[in-house]
Amino acid sequence: MMGVLMEAQPDTANELLLAAAKRQDEGAVIAFIDKCQRQIVAAIEIAGVRRSSADFDDAQNLALFEIWKEFPNLRSNSAVCSWMHGIARRITMSRVIAPNARQRRRDNKHRDFTPTDGLEQPGPAHRVSEQDRLGRVLALLSNEHREVLVMRFVLGYSEAECAEQLGVAVKTISSRATRAKRAAITELENMEVDQ
Numbered sequence: 001m002m003g004v005l006m007e008a009q010p011d012t013a014n015e016l017l018l019a020a021a022k023r024q025d026e027g028a029v030i031a032f033i034d035k036c037q038r039q040i041v042a043a044i045e046i047a048g049v050r051r052s053s054a055d056f057d058d059a060q061n062l063a064l065f066e067i068w069k070e071f072p073n074l075r076s077n078s079a080v081c082s083w084m085h086g087i088a089r090r091i092t093m094s095r096v097i098a099p100n101a102r103q104r105r106r107d108n109k110h111r112d113f114t115p116t117d118g119l120e121q122p123g124p125a126h127r128v129s130e131q132d133r134l135g136r137v138l139a140l141l142s143n144e145h146r147e148v149l150v151m152r153f154v155l156g157y158s159e160a161e162c163a164e165q166l167g168v169a170v171k172t173i174s175s176r177a178t179r180a181k182r183a184a185i186t187e188l189e190n191m192e193v194d195q
Contacts, residue, residue: 018080022072029068036081039165040064042155043085046147047092048139059096063088082167093143137187145180152177 020028033040044059045051066087074083138146147166151157152173159177163170 018074022074024068024071029071032071032080033064033067033084036084039081039085040067040088042151042157042165043088044092045154046143046150047089048097048135048146049092050135055096059088059092062095063091066091079167082165085165089147133188133191136191137184140187141180141183144176145183148173148176149180149184 017028017031021032040060040063041051044056044063047059049055049059063084067084070087074080076083138149141149148162151162151165152159157165159170159173162173166173
């Protein structure tokens with residue numbers, strides 16, 4: 001009889017921790033954040049903010065605050081890290097990437113253009129670094145393609161890990177990676193033609 005009861009009981013430790021996190025218990029929320037830190041950081045990088053960027057800390061703080069706020073709405077214990085990944089990516093795109101892009105467009109619109117006659121033209125020392133080129137290429141790709149490229153080839157996730165994080169089939173990851181590589185190569189070739 002006792003064996004039957006043990007089999008029927010769910011994993012109470014995780015359920016208790018989840019219940020405490022939904023009540024926004026600080027220790028429980030921090031435990032889940034610690035468990036899912038890698039996915040949160042990956043989401044911010046996938047959205048287009050590098051760890052070395054000045055915006056990374058802002059993106060991470062905004063994401064963690066939103067995760068804290070949204071914990072009462074979490075429905076399942078099995079997908080906590082994927083849920084946090086989605087929030088971090090969404091917040092980074094909407095509150096860090098989009099405002100920066102709008103500011104750059106405003107700056108470019110209001111910039112005074114002056115003739116460059118007599119000024120020294122930039123030479124090889126002024127060329128864009130490879131990392132900046134990669135960042136620009138990633139920014140031009142769709143979210144799906146950028147996610148897969150960063151997860152597979154920057155963060156080193158396997159196709160199975162990517163599939164689990166994104167909630168899709170492994171075959172989907174494989175085909176997205178192939179299409180993403182083709183799109184990235186096309187964008188790089190277009191950049192070289194424009195230079």
